[in-house]
Amino acid sequence: MSEFQNPKARKRGLVIQEMPGEMLVYDTETNKAHCLNDSAAFVWASCDGVNTISDIVREFEANSKGTVTEDFVWLAIDQLSSKGLLEAKVEPKFKGKSRRDVLKTIGLVSVAALPIIASLAAPQSALAATSCNCSSNSDCALQAGMCTTQMCDNRGMTPSFTCVA
Amino acid sequence: MTSLQYGQNFISFGVAIRFESTNARLLQKAVKTANKALIGNLKPTQKPPEHTFVFGRNKELGTFVEHNGSIVAENEIERGVFKYFDSYLRVRIGEYCPDRVFVHSGAVGINGKALLIPGNSFSGKSTLVLELVKLGAEYFSDEFAILDKHGRVHPYARPINMRTTDGKYRPYTVDVSDKADLKKRKPLPVGAVLFTSYKANAPFRPKRLSPAEGIMTIAPYTLPILVNPAYSIQVLHEVMNGALIVKSKRTHAPRFGEKLLQYLAKVM
Numbered sequence: 429m430s431e432f433q434n435p436k437a438r439k440r441g442l443v444i445q446e447m448p449g450e451m452l453v454y455d456t457e458t459n460k461a462h463c464l465n466d467s468a469a470f471v472w473a474s475c476d477g478v479n480t481i482s483d484i485v486r487e488f489e490a491n492s493k494g495t496v497t498e499d500f501v502w503l504a505i506d507q508l509s510s511k512g513l514l515e516a517k518v519e520p521k522f523k524g525k526s527r528r529d530v531l532k533t534i535g536l537v538s539v540a541a542l543p544i545i546a547s548l549a550a551p552q553s554a555l556a557a558t559s560c561n562c563s564s565n566s567d568c569a570l571q572a573g574m575c576t577t578q579m580c581d582n583r584g585m586t587p588s589f590t591c592v593a
Numbered sequence: 594m595t596s597l598q599y600g601q602n603f604i605s606f607g608v609a610i611r612f613e614s615t616n617a618r619l620l621q622k623a624v625k626t627a628n629k630a631l632i633g634n635l636k637p638t639q640k641p642p643e644h645t646f647v648f649g650r651n652k653e654l655g656t657f658v659e660h661n662g663s664i665v666a667e668n669e670i671e672r673g674v675f676k677y678f679d680s681y682l683r684v685r686i687g688e689y690c691p692d693r694v695f696v697h698s699g700a701v702g703i704n705g706k707a708l709l710i711p712g713n714s715f716s717g718k719s720t721l722v723l724e725l726v727k728l729g730a731e732y733f734s735d736e737f738a739i740l741d742k743h744g745r746v747h748p749y750a751r752p753i754n755m756r757t758t759d760g761k762y763r764p765y766t767v768d769v770s771d772k773a774d775l776k777k778r779k780p781l782p783v784g785a786v787l788f789t790s791y792k793a794n795a796p797f798r799p800k801r802l803s804p805a806e807g808i809m810t811i812a813p814y815t816l817p818i819l820v821n822p823a824y825s826i827q828v829l830h831e832v833m834n835g836a837l838i839v840k841s842k843r844t845h846a847p848r849f850g851e852k853l854l855q856y857l858a859k860v861m
Contacts (some may be wrong), residue, residue, distance in 0.1 A: 443822045445830050450805040452830075454812065456822050461812040463805040546806065550813045 435505055436477030436515040455512060459550040462511055467493065468543035471504035472513060481505070494540030503534055504543035511545055597647065604638040605631045606690040606739075611642035619648040619656070622675060630679045631686060632751055644685060646678075660685070687737060687816035693747070694828040697814040698738040700746050702731030703857060706784025707746040709738050709832075711814040717791050721843070723753050723767060724850035731778070732769045737816075738783075744831030745780035783832045784861045786811065787853070788840040795842035797852045804830070807838035837861055 443454040451469035453462040464472060470493060474484045484501045488494070502521040509518035522530045535542055599620045600613040605627070612627070614620040623646065628635050647659040655669040658678050666677045687695030699710035699718035708730070712718040719735040726732045734749040741747060752766035788802075788810055802810065808829045812818055818825045837860055843849040 443826050445805070445808065445826050447804050447830070447834075450803055452805040452808045452826065454818070454822050454826055456819075459819060461809040463803075463809040546809060548809050548813060550815070550818050552819075 433480050434477055435475040435479075435481075435508070435518060437472050437475040437508070438513055438515050442513075453513065458512060459552065460511070461548050461550065462513065463546045465541060465544045467500075467541050468504050468507065468545050471501055471543055472508055475505070475508070475514060477515070488540070494538065496538045496540050497534065499530075499534050500538045500540070500543070503530060504545075507543065507545045511547055513545075602638050602640065602642055603627070603635045604640055605635050606686050607692055608644065608686050608689045609638060609640040609642045610686075611645045612648065613645060614648040616648070616650065619650065622671075623648050623658075623678070626675045626679050627682055629751075630683045632749060643689065646682075683737075684816060688820050690817065691821075692742065694740040694825050695816040696738045696740060696811060697736070697816065698811075699735050700733035700738040700749075701725045702733060702778075702781050703784065703854070703861070705781065706861060707733060707738070707781040708857065708861075709746070709783055709786045709811075709836075711738075711786065711788060711811050712790075713814070717843075717846070719753050719755055720846045721789075721850065723755065723769070724846040725854070726753075726769050728850050728854055730854075733778075733781075740783075740828050740832060741780060742828060742831070743782075744828055744835070745782050747780045748778050783836045785837040785839065785857055786833070788838075789843045791844075792842040793844060795844050797841055797843065797849060797856065799839040799841045799856065802838040802840055804833035804838065807833040807836070810838075810840070 441455060441457045443456065445452040445454075446469075449466045451464040451472075453464060454460075455462065467488075470488060470491065471484055474487050479487070481498050481501050485496055485498055488496050488501070499521075505514070505518055506520050506522060508514050510520070531542060597613040598615050599617050600611060601620070601624065602609065602611045603624075604610070610627075612620055612623045614623070624635070645659075645661055648657075649659075650656045650671075654664070654667040656671040656674045657667040658665050658674060658681075660681070665681055666674045668674050696709070696711060697713060699712070699722040701708050701722055703725075708725070710718050710721055722732070722735045732748075732750055732753075733746055734751070735753045736751065737749045739747040739749050748770075750770040752768040752770070755765055755767055786807055808826065811829060811833075812825075815825050815829065837857075843853075
């Protein structure tokens with residue numbers, strides 16, 4: 429059976445914080461924080477490389493999380509894959525369909541909260557938070573008010589520049 | 594590596610640093626800048642340094658600062674280089690501090706609990722913090738919320754950095770902290786976290802976030818997240834677990850400050 433049918437959750441390089449009804453996953457390789465709702469977290473935890481999609485549907489229902497279809501699980505798998513949370517990338521099941529259409533179709537036949545993963549990237553350098561967000565020295569000079577010395581420096585924080593006023 | 598003619602070792606927030614120079618005046622200026630940047634948290638130490646900063650001046654670069662062998666700032670205008678070093682040092686200490694988590698955030702105390710307002714520079718957090726202090730909140734910081742392992746906030750009370758509103762945005766500071774009072778100030782548990790951005794005449798419509806959403810949203814403002822992600826997340830979890838987490842646009846600080854305090858009085 430292909431790994432598409434037996435998805436495996438990635439564990440390497442992740443910091444995982446479980447919380448009631450949700451999960452926070454921080455990816456140290458991409459510096460992204462992901463927030464998984466209960467449904468997405470359950471599907472992710474069930475991706476052990478052995479379970480098939482049908483097994484995950486059964487486990488989901490057996491854990492009283494509601495009645496769902498394989499498409500429901502695929503919706504979670506697609507998101508997990510695109511966010512790099514699976515060992516191997518999975519070909520998107522709903523390629524070419526709008527997210528709204530997919531959610532509508534799956535939502536109508538599922539009695540469970542749809543799997544949702546929200547993500548946010550941390551800056552590559554902590555110094556970026558002190559930046560005036562100029563894209564070049566000349567931009568910084570134009571913002572004379574923001575940068576009284578009209579001096580920018582982008583060391584360690586490309587592509588943002590920092591005013592050294 | 595051989596040491597330069599002048600050098601001093603310090604420890605700040607648990608991070609061992611060394612300043613070196615062939616120029617006694619530059620070294621003295623570096624120590625003065627660091628003392629101000631780290632609000633006096635700079636003590637001499639014998640501990641081997643993890644971070645070495647070299648200060649110099651030559652024809653090619655002007656005044657320059659090296660950090661562990663790499664140039665981090667260089668310019669003809671010495672004042673500008675030290676201004677940049679001031680920011681750079683604070684951020685590096687915040688990233689490498691072993692037991693505290695520095696978050697880019699305003700912080701005030703309200704009825705024994707802290708309110709955090711995470712945000713980057715120029716996001717208006719100083720203006721809002723100053724307004725809240727005027728309305729009776731205790732000042733903790735307009736720049737960093739320093740969190741211990743229990744998720745409590747410690748003061749980082751530099752004078753508040755403001756900018757003029759005449760369109761020229763000239764920087765000036767407002768000192769709202771009473772030094773004697775600061776020494777007595779105890780760390781506070783976080784009661785609320787507010788994610789906000791300015792929009793003229795925006796109504797206050799707080800949307801509550803879950804703890805995981807709170808951690809995700811505050812992660813980009815968390816200085817050690819790249820260096821020590823596991824400990825950072827653990828501490829942020831402590832913070833978010835017990836706090837009210839809200840997101841809202843905000844209008845002008847005086848109007849928004851009052852509404853925010855009324856809201857927090859009801860829910861915090």
